[in-house]
Amino acid sequence: MRTHGSEGALRDRLTREVADLDAPDVVLAVTRGGRRTVVTGGRAHESETPREALRYELGSLSKTFAVLLLTTLATEGLLTQDDRLAAHLPPTLRLPHSASRSITLRHLATHTSGLPRIPYDLIPGALLHPHVSGYARYDTGRLLHTFAATRPRHPAGSRWIYSNFGAALLGPALAGAAGAAYPALLGTRVLRPLGLTSTTLAPGPAGADAVGFRTDGRTPVPSTDMGAFCAAGAVRAAPHDMLSYLEAHLHPAGTPLSGPLKEVQVPQLHRGGRRGETHTLTWFQHPAPGGPMLFHAGATFGQQAFLGYHPASGTGLAAAATRSSRRIRRSRGCRLVLAAYELLYGLAEQSAG
Template sequence: MRTAPGGPGIADRLADAVTRIDAPDVVLAVTRQGHRTVVSGGTALAPPTPRPALRYELGSLSKTFSVLLLADLAVHGVLSLDDPVTARLPRLPLGHPWSGRITLRHLATHTSGLPRIPTDLLLGALVRPYENGYSDYDTERLLRTFARTRPRHRPGTRWHYSNFGLALLGPAMGHTTGTDYPDLLTTRVLKPLGLTGTTLAPGTTGTDAIGHRSNGTTPVRSADMGAFAAAGAVRSTPDDLLTYVEAHLFPGSGPLAGALRTVRIPLLRRGWRHRNTHTLTWYQHPAARGPLLFHVGATFGQQAFVGYHPASGTGLVALATRRGRTCRMVTTAYELLYALAGDDG
């Protein structure tokens, strides 16, 4: 555990929150006006490598990295957010005219009309629920499936969460730049932000957190996301995620400043009575003195949460090696960030 001046109160609150999360390994970390506090725990014996030093799978939180990359390419004029995705991919024989109207912005904001995952992948998951169907799903198959998929609605008219849509951003950005998605993300996002502990592939033995099934004891192999890398392949350390959230809180004037500001702009409202706001990549909820922004993610054995409150300069990272509705990590992390947003100090 590390604390900074003014940090003991936050440390106590983090320690209390850790006890409310039912997971083998838990890390909660807060940055507040640049001062960091990290607390870890869990129901399992502590691993040989301290929990805060491990690298965790981010699942859908990876989407915020991919869309930040997309925003950076747009800021520098490499592409436009309103380009049709078909203009940024190899030529495809589209099976429905709506597919040609899907833009990069639609993919980023889940308004493309594409289903959550491709039908063939869904069918495989129903037959083999404990197997990772993403690992064998390559880019050629992804593009072929996109070409024959009929959007559920006209692009831009409804919000419908789609791993399928976000996955297409990877090959679209790669085809546009001539650089594959992992190298592009590393060069334009990870290195400029100094995220040396963040990767898209497993690390060496002992450095990666080991996920578990819902029973909390059965280990789960590392998640290979195949062609869905842009939607869920990033893995990172608590320290790197604090650096990542601090970059969003204080964009400054660095090479990603324009993109970091772009992804904070509210773009659409969704949900019951349109109460929920969405930026290019973050969920935005009202809070004291200004909105808080957040995103969550899960793989087959891990969960992740990152959120921040620009008005108070507060960011929160939560990571756990368990995926399950009884874990309470996401709820606990959100409630803690909301409470910290209302604090005066």
């Protein structure tokens, strides 16, 4: 394997990428060979807190933390991945649909539960108020009630449907299995063991968190409150914690969560035929030079993020940015995610050349 280019060449490349991204705040951070390179920029004036010290909302990347917690609790013997979801929900919750009673925790983790992307009762509010998060007013009681009333679209395990609804249910299920609130569980079982001291599920004090903006580019977007969808999208982290998280996945043996970190990287399913993609328990997996790369992206109303890693070369890449709300509708194809993906692939290609 050819050695990586110099630290200066990598920094120059990241600097060019940051300059090409149209966002108020941008961070690109790479870890490889035990060395970290972090470059920041953006068209907004930098606040008193440097961009690389701010905490960014990770959106759907939070699901990777929830599934890592799932595998950790399984290692402790508190549950198994193939437990029925209903076994860890309140016994008073009645599930009239037999398909709902067949859903397992693994189905929730791999988006094969058959549940829709979001609960049906969130759709009217999203259509009427597209720039307002409906999750904030959605508590656990409502989440469980809606789950009980929802007939899955397909039998569990038969189809892949990306589902915030399903991932959210991991929160109360893991809490029920371990007898503690989800935020506390994530903190004690995942964040603390991995040394992620700048990662949290709640907003921090003034100046600690990155802030997105409304269409005018001046009015800040309120911090995203995920309500009962905590497991699906509430994590926020500073760039160096993102790198620590990636390094733990790249080198599981050196962490207290060696088994769970290896478990979440095991492929579970493939969809889309020869040109499709493989899914592990929580990561998307694509072919890359030298071996597969694993990644996930996330977005909230004012921010977006990407985490990816290439085990064969020991390379990890974290990207985060704030954005203006006019770009919300383009979040799936946002330039940050595409640029980060291509950059990680390029670094993998470089290492294998």
